[in-house]
Each structure stands twice: as structure tokens, then as C-alpha cells.
Amino acid sequence: MRGGRLAVDSQVRAVVTALFWSWLIASIETSIVFRLPPLVSSLNLPLVATLAAVLFVSPEYGVGFAFVSGLFCDLAIGSSVGVRSISLVLCAAVVGVAQDRFFREHPVTWALLGLVGSLLHDLVCAAILKLVGRLPVTYLDSVRIAAVGALLNSIFSFVCLWLVYLRWKASAKSFPDGLE
């Protein structure tokens, strides 16, 4: 009985932590990243945070985190609700399903995941927006944005996931209550 209650408490804490981090990351993404110089404004914080959650907490947690942060970003910007959550959930699921097939504690893996994840995210986003007639850029531009974003997010993932990895190692490879 007591054990069951503790498990529920732990799950509630994990959900609250995920909501908090999603809120924080979506706020930074929507209020700061667009002010950065054009080359750097392709940074994708929710994607990198999703990768961190999948790799260092659990794939199920990562998919949930991807959904919430994607939805928060869409709602905070106020258009095409669902587009970003679809692409982030897809990224998280692909990485989660394939997690056992790569060495998740290797820095090159993080850079590659950032690159592929960013490409997948941007192209899925562009495809959905094109499908619903809301893509304000041309095909060529969307590929250019996706390519620049992929390179940038590859480097960004490398740096951020290394920091998360060090923290993860220090916490005895366990984040029971989310990305604390």
C-alpha cells in the first residue's frame, strides 16, 4: 500500500518536473531564440531536451516530454497547434525504439542524433505545414533552413548532451524524477 503510494508520488513528481522543464524550454525557445542572429536562430532547444530525456531518463518519458514541449511551443506561438508535437514525438520515438542499437554514451552518437533529429523534425514540420497550406517559405528555403539547423543542432546536441551526461554519471546513472 505504502509502496504503491510512493510509486504514484514519484510519477506525479516526474510529470510535474516534465511540465516545468517543458514550460521553461518552450519559453526560452519562443522568447530568445528568434532574437539571435539568423544563423544561430535554427537552434532547437525542445529537440535537444527531448533527446536528453530519451537517452538519460527513459524513452517513454522522452516521448511524453516531446509531446508536452511541442504542444507548449505551438500554443505559445499561437499557430498550427500540433505540428511541433508531431515532429518531436516522432523524433523521440525513433530514437527510443532504436536506442538499443547504438552506443548512447558516446559523444559522436549525440552529435549524429542532433543532426538526424533536427533534419527529421524540420522536414516533418515543413511537410505538415505544406500539407495544411501554412508553410510561409519555399521548398528550397525549407531544405536550406533544415540543413543549417541540422548542422547547428548537431553541435548544440553534442555540447548539451555531454553536460547532461556528466550530470547523469554523477547521479549514479539515474534520474528517477525526471531531468533534475
Place this chain on the structure above:
Amino acid sequence: MQTGRPRLGLIKITVVLLLLSIIALIFFIKGFVITEPAERVVRTAFYPLQKVFGGLYDGIANAVRVIKDYESVLSENEALKQQLHEMQLLLSGYDEVVAENKRLRELLDYSEQLPHKVVAARVIARDPHCWRDSIVIDKGTADGVQRNAAVLGFSGLIGRVTSASLNSSVVMLITDPQSSLSGRVQDSRSLLLVEGTSRPDGLIRFSCLESGDRVQVGDRVVTSGLGGIFPPGLPVGEVVSVEKDFYGIADTGLIAPTTSLLDIESVLVVVEADAGQR
């Protein structure tokens, strides 16, 4: 960690969350009201952090600018270094104040010329990935901003409010492919349909509503007021190219908006259109 077998739980969660996202997207596209209250709640929850982060970014950007100035001063003559450093620090702060003063004065001058009641607002969020052409401003229903209110830049129309929450509002820019408005050539009074495009150069498209009307490069376009959303007479842009439509009958072409939409920092929102103008 599970190894060597499919993660059924993960696949189930993914399918459920994807379905939820797709349903949310369909609701949004179909214009069901269910997404709008959610948007309002989330944006109200995001407003304080977005405001804080925006202020924080401005502070850091100013500090970086000051540091850059400092570095350039160090390379100057050794005897003048200290004095120059102080001057640069003063100047960088002064330039910022002057630039802001100029921007606000332009906005104030423009708002005074307008017959409508307007409120000034600051851009607090924008989609960084260029996938969507909308901005979020720091004024909402608490300041009198309503859905469909016209939003102006320094010299003309930039968009309309598509959703307003308590402290913030989403503005669809006139460059968004979803945006369309009724315009008029200022001199000839020809009626035009003005629509957003997906062009990277920020130009918007017009087409004449009457086949006999002629439009020339350099013509100024203003809102007609016939659409029922924008008050008449708000500057939209200047015609930069004219061609015949697909059937060779009516004029169509491109307009350069009067206000650059790439680096908007402050805007004016029409909260009460002049009764005589509407």
C-alpha cells in the same frame, strides 16, 4: 534497459500522443474553438517567463555590445585608453538610448497622426524557425486588444490579431500566406485583393478586383476598409512590380510592405477604430 525486444509500451504511448497531436492540428485547422482557450491559458502562463527572458536577453545583448566597444577601445592609443573607454561606454549607452528614443518618437509621431485609438506593444515572442509568419506581443485583452484588431509598424499595416489572451496576443503578419485583405490604390482608388506569399524577400501579392483597373509601379496601396476588419486608409505598401494575370485580363503583381517585418520590435495595435473611418 530493455534489450533486443520491441518496446511495446513506447510504441503505444507514441501512437496515442501522435493521435492527440493530429486531433489538435485538425481542430486548429478547422477553427474549432477548443484550441483557443488552451492557447489563452498557455500564453498567460508563458507571459511572465517570456517577458523576463526578453528583458534578460536585451540586458545581455547590451552588455556584449559594451564589451565589444571596450575591446576596440583597448586597441586605440595608450594615452587615450582610459578616456576613450569611458567615452565608448557612455556612447554605447547613449546610442542605445538615442536609437530607442528615435524608434519610440517615430512610433509616437505615427500614433498621433492616426485617427484611431492605439496602444503600443512590444514583440515578446516569434517562431524562430521561419515556419510560420506570426509574432506574439505583450498586450492583450486587459489593454483593450481584441481579435482581428489591426496592428501597425512605424509606417503602416503589419498584420492583425488572430488571438488575444489577457496579457498577450498573436499577430498574423500580412506576409503570412493565410493573410488576405482588401486594399485600394491611394491615387486611382482601384480596389485590390492583397495576399501574403511564401516569398523569402517579404513581398506580398496583389490582384485587381476590376479587370479595367490599371496599377503602376510606385503606386501606394492602403487598406480599403471594405473587408470589415481593417479601418480604411492604413498604408500597406508600394507596388514594385505589375504583370497581367493568367488570363491576361486583370493586373496583378507584388507590393513591398511599408514596414520591414523581419526585425519588428515595437508595434501599435488599433484598439478603437475611428468611427468616421470605419
